[in-house]
């Protein structure tokens with residue numbers, strides 16, 4: 001499904017096409033290249049470009065390319081014709097030219113036109129789409145068709161589907177290596193997070209077409225969760241730079257949950273999410289409350305160690321207001337260079353439910369939850385150890401158990417997202433002194 005350019009030249013034009021390929025190697029290398037046999041070999045020898053060599057022209061190479069134009073992803077044919085000599089396979093040549101016209105594929109039969117086509121391609125952004133066909137509740141095939149209809153007229157779109165053997169993270173590495181101008185992730189938060197994780201520090205913009213159950217990252221950044229609107233945003237090219245984070249060795253863009261949240265995510269399996277959508281998480285959370293328990297916790301922030309009992313610890317880089325357990329500070333700011341930490345210390349199920357209602361209030365009012373048994377603060381780095389060890393979920397995936405070290409990577413990710421109605425820096429909530437809020441003794 002990669003956008004393909006076909007290159008062909010008659011014998012007395014072979015030097016021209018080899019030099020052309022050498023000159024435009026940086027642009028041509030972004031595409032899948034096919035060629036008739038001898039032309040392909042000459043191009044490879046001169047430019048070292050990767051090129052699929054089909055049969056030689058007189059043996060059917062032109063006909064093979066015509067078939068690709070008719071059925072494949074050929075976006076241009078560059079066919080340097082010798083106008084002064086007749087060819088034995090003239091009917092094949094005419095068939096190829098005709099098929100290009102039938103399918104309205106750009107066709108250059110001399111160098112000047114070839115250069116015009118390439119100059120035009122150089123202006124197009126090259127987008128690598130990583131599409132997870134098993135995300136969410138929708139119809140993946142229809143979704144992909146719609147995405148193609150919306151994006152292809154304006155982007156060169158290289159589409160790659162995730163499979164059990166090709167993870168989103170692997171595809172993201174391939175996307176970076178391909179030199180794409182833009183990498184688009186389409187799937188649930190797991191897919192978006194894996195692709196984003198690979199892009200941290202790369203400055204390559206990440207486009208998001210959310211098709212998952214919660215779509216927390218898209219919602220947190222105001223990215224539409226409707227496919228059409230998400231594609232329009234991608235075409236607008238408006239970017240925002242936000243923070244990323246790292247939890248032990250794992251990239252993190254949303255949040256890490258220790259205790260309650262991790263157990264809840266584990267309960268809400270894919271089958272339940274497919275059937276019930278977001279309700280699956282709510283039901284799992286309610287069931288989890290019945291098994292409410294606390295664990296001994298040791299936190300290290302800015303070199304200060306503190307102990308407390310906790311039932312749930314949430315450390316967020318970005319989160320929508322609906323991620324209630326992350327709302328201790330009233331909002332999670334995605335570009336403040338800090339992580340929002342919310343620790344619920346309630347001993348009983350009733351107290352825990354009461355605290356969750358307060359977190360809802362905090363999210364609605366965008367103000368820190370003011371209760372003694374909910375600890376909240378902002379920090380750039382935190383270490384958490386627990387007794388007994390607790391499961392840790394990062395961006396929806398269980399990554400192991402405590403201890404964990406989580407660190408914010410300020411301005412680590414460039415995302416195609418609506419510009420936020422941002423507050424000036426001096427209006428942002430101040431960094432809270434951890435020891436004041438925790439109210440516990442230093443080591």
Ligand SMILES: O=C(CO)COP(=O)(O)O
Nearest residue numbers: 036037038039056057058
């Ligand atoms: O004959 C050709 C096109 O019609 C070119 O074929 P070769 O690239 O194999 O020489």
